[in-house]
Amino acid sequence: MRYRALVTLAVVLACVLALELACALGWVARTVIIPPSEMVGSLRDILWSGEFNRAIALTLTNVMISVVISISAGFVLGVAIHASDFLRRAVEPYLASYYAVPTFIFYPVFIVLFGVNSAAIIAIAVLLSIVAMITATMNGLDRIPTVLLRTARIMRLSPVKTALLIQLPAAAPYFFTGARLSVAYSFIGVIASEFILSGDGLGYAIAYAYNNFENRQMYGLMLLIVIAVTLVNMTLDRLDRRLQSRLRR
Amino acid sequence: MTVLAMASRDAPKAAIEPPAASLRGVTRHYRFPGGAKTLHALGPIDLDLRQGEFFSVVGPSGCGKSTLLDVLAGLNPPSEGTASFEGKPIAGVPDGIGVVFQEDASFPWLTVEANVAFGLKRAGIGQAEIDRRVDYAVGFMGLRDFRQSYPAQLSGGMRQRVCIARTLVLQPRLILLDEPFGALDQQTRLIMGDELLRLWRETRATVLLITHSLDEAAMLADRVGVMSARPGLFIDIIETGWPSDRDSRIVADPRFGEMTGRIWEKLRTETMKHMQTQGAGPR
Numbered sequence: 001m002r003y004r005a006l007v008t009l010a011v012v013l014a015c016v017l018a019l020e021l022a023c024a025l026g027w028v029a030r031t032v033i034i035p036p037s038e039m040v041g042s043l044r045d046i047l048w049s050g051e052f053n054r055a056i057a058l059t060l061t062n063v064m065i066s067v068v069i070s071i072s073a074g075f076v077l078g079v080a081i082h083a084s085d086f087l088r089r090a091v092e093p094y095l096a097s098y099y100a101v102p103t104f105i106f107y108p109v110f111i112v113l114f115g116v117n118s119a120a121i122i123a124i125a126v127l128l129s130i131v132a133m134i135t136a137t138m139n140g141l142d143r144i145p146t147v148l149l150r151t152a153r154i155m156r157l158s159p160v161k162t163a164l165l166i167q168l169p170a171a172a173p174y175f176f177t178g179a180r181l182s183v184a185y186s187f188i189g190v191i192a193s194e195f196i197l198s199g200d201g202l203g204y205a206i207a208y209a210y211n212n213f214e215n216r217q218m219y220g221l222m223l224l225i226v227i228a229v230t231l232v233n234m235t236l237d238r239l240d241r242r243l244q245s246r247l248r249r
Numbered sequence: 250m251t252v253l254a255m256a257s258r259d260a261p262k263a264a265i266e267p268p269a270a271s272l273r274g275v276t277r278h279y280r281f282p283g284g285a286k287t288l289h290a291l292g293p294i295d296l297d298l299r300q301g302e303f304f305s306v307v308g309p310s311g312c313g314k315s316t317l318l319d320v321l322a323g324l325n326p327p328s329e330g331t332a333s334f335e336g337k338p339i340a341g342v343p344d345g346i347g348v349v350f351q352e353d354a355s356f357p358w359l360t361v362e363a364n365v366a367f368g369l370k371r372a373g374i375g376q377a378e379i380d381r382r383v384d385y386a387v388g389f390m391g392l393r394d395f396r397q398s399y400p401a402q403l404s405g406g407m408r409q410r411v412c413i414a415r416t417l418v419l420q421p422r423l424i425l426l427d428e429p430f431g432a433l434d435q436q437t438r439l440i441m442g443d444e445l446l447r448l449w450r451e452t453r454a455t456v457l458l459i460t461h462s463l464d465e466a467a468m469l470a471d472r473v474g475v476m477s478a479r480p481g482l483f484i485d486i487i488e489t490g491w492p493s494d495r496d497s498r499i500v501a502d503p504r505f506g507e508m509t510g511r512i513w514e515k516l517r518t519e520t521m522k523h524m525q526t527q528g529a530g531p532r
């Protein structure tokens with residue numbers, strides 16, 4: 001476990017050093033990529049100047065809203081589809097091929113519906129992330145061993161108690177996996193939408209820097225996003241592993 | 250000695266007391282998904298479980314033993330006939346019945362201790378009493394060192410013991426056990442059987458035990474029900490006549506060999522029938 005983490009760290013460090021060296025030796029043009037040390041410097045400037053605080057706050061808020069909507073609505077929809085054979089037969093083929101559709105093509109529709117603002121961005125992000133939660137919820141409910149439900153019946157638990165005390169904890173690891181994917185897709189959905197069409201947020205800031213040849217700032221912002229997403233993912237991964245280890249038999 | 254004492258003590262009792270559970274003309278058909286065809290899995294069965302008796306069931310694999318248990322537990326209604334528990338028709342799971350299923354039913358998200366206490370908490374029993382009963386059951390099942398472990402950290406046999414403990418702490422009046430020692434070696438099976446007997450004597454609960462082990466069936470039970478190949482019927486119900494203070498040492502008794510011999514004789518023909526319908530075994 002610790003060993004694996006060390007190897008991962010070593011690989012990342014090696015890549016960073018190689019890039020630094022390549023930049024220092026002039027193998028890579030500054031217009032293409034700047035040395036990692038400068039990216040860190042730029043990130044520090046970004047954080048200290050406070051110039052982007054508004055954009056950061058806006059992006060994180062949008063991501064958070066998208067996460068909350070997709071997880072809660074995805075869970076409810078997953079439970080509903082699982083409960084109804086009819087719904088399930090109707091919807092399952094679409095769910096299976098959902099991620100083959102490039103969701104972003106619907107962007108114009110949302111702009112018409114909501115205008116150019118956060119609502120349209122959140123809608124795209126939710127569209128992208130909700131299905132992961134729906135599928136995970138259905139999968140989790142499917143995988144509850146029937147003998148546990150029979151045990152609940154023998155203990156004469158009410159349907160509500162069965163849901164809360166048996167089905168929820170039994171399927172929790174799957175729900176969590178869905179939640180994790182929803183977080184990742186929400187980040188992608190929000191930042192990519194900001195990049196393409198909005199006038200605000202981190203995605204827009206990157207697009208703006210790119211259009212104005214502000215390489216240093218662009219890479220600083222990218223580094224910020226990579227670090228933020230990595231931290232979120234590591235935290236969720238740790239929780240996920242704890243849940244999964246209990247499930248393994 | 251006690252064999253006769255037992256017989257004279259229990260015979261009139263069985264006559265006066267109403268049965269703990271009874272089945273009349275019970276059958277069970279499963280529907281194949283989609284089709285109109287059904288599978289006749291069980292019956293018709295007539296059976297009275299006497300109050301406080303230890304009844305074991307043996308029969309070839311797939312003959313409907315678990316199906317029978319489902320009917321008694323109120324998990325599945327009979328397709329035909331009636332089932333009753335303590336004089337009342339079984340509709341849904343009645344109060345006072347405990348079941349240990351053939352499959353592992355431990356809750357993987359709870360510790361051993363919390364698993365065992367689960368039913369007690371739901372029943373609204375006081376914490377002191379819960380602690381007392383859990384303590385006893387955990388010790389009884391040899392899980393004392395694993396109270397804080399999760400099922401994933403236990404062996405299959407230990408998980409099954411968690412399920413047995415979780416059922417016993419509720420002090421059911423009718424205990425249905427479906428191959429509960431399946432994951433245990435022969436020696437541990439005998440020891441667990443002793444423990445089960447001790448518990449049965451203490452609580453005077455009625456026990457129905459499904460098992461694949463003839464030794465276990467013969468050693469533990471007052472009566473052994475031998476089932477035919479599917480659709481399962483009782484082809485014989487053998488009274489063992491053991492004293493109620495019996496234990497696993499009875500396997501050394503010559504009468505024990507006779508008893509398992511008798512059960513096997515009945516079962517051998519059935520098992521061969523079963524193998525033939527499955528396209529295996531001697532022809």
Ligand SMILES: Nc1ncnc2c1ncn2[C@@H]1O[C@H](COP(=O)(O)OP(=O)(O)OP(=O)(O)O)[C@@H](O)[C@H]1O
Nearest residue numbers: 279280288290309310311312313314315316317479
């Ligand atoms: N839910 C079900 N749907 C359809 N058929 C079933 C179902 N449950 C059991 N059966 C069938 O009923 C028959 C009896 O099954 P059952 O599980 O009661 O056997 P068993 O005696 O407990 O077997 P084993 O000793 O292997 O546990 C089998 O042929 C099985 O295929």
Ligand SMILES: [Mg+2]
Nearest residue numbers: 314315351427
């Ligand atoms: Mg069975």
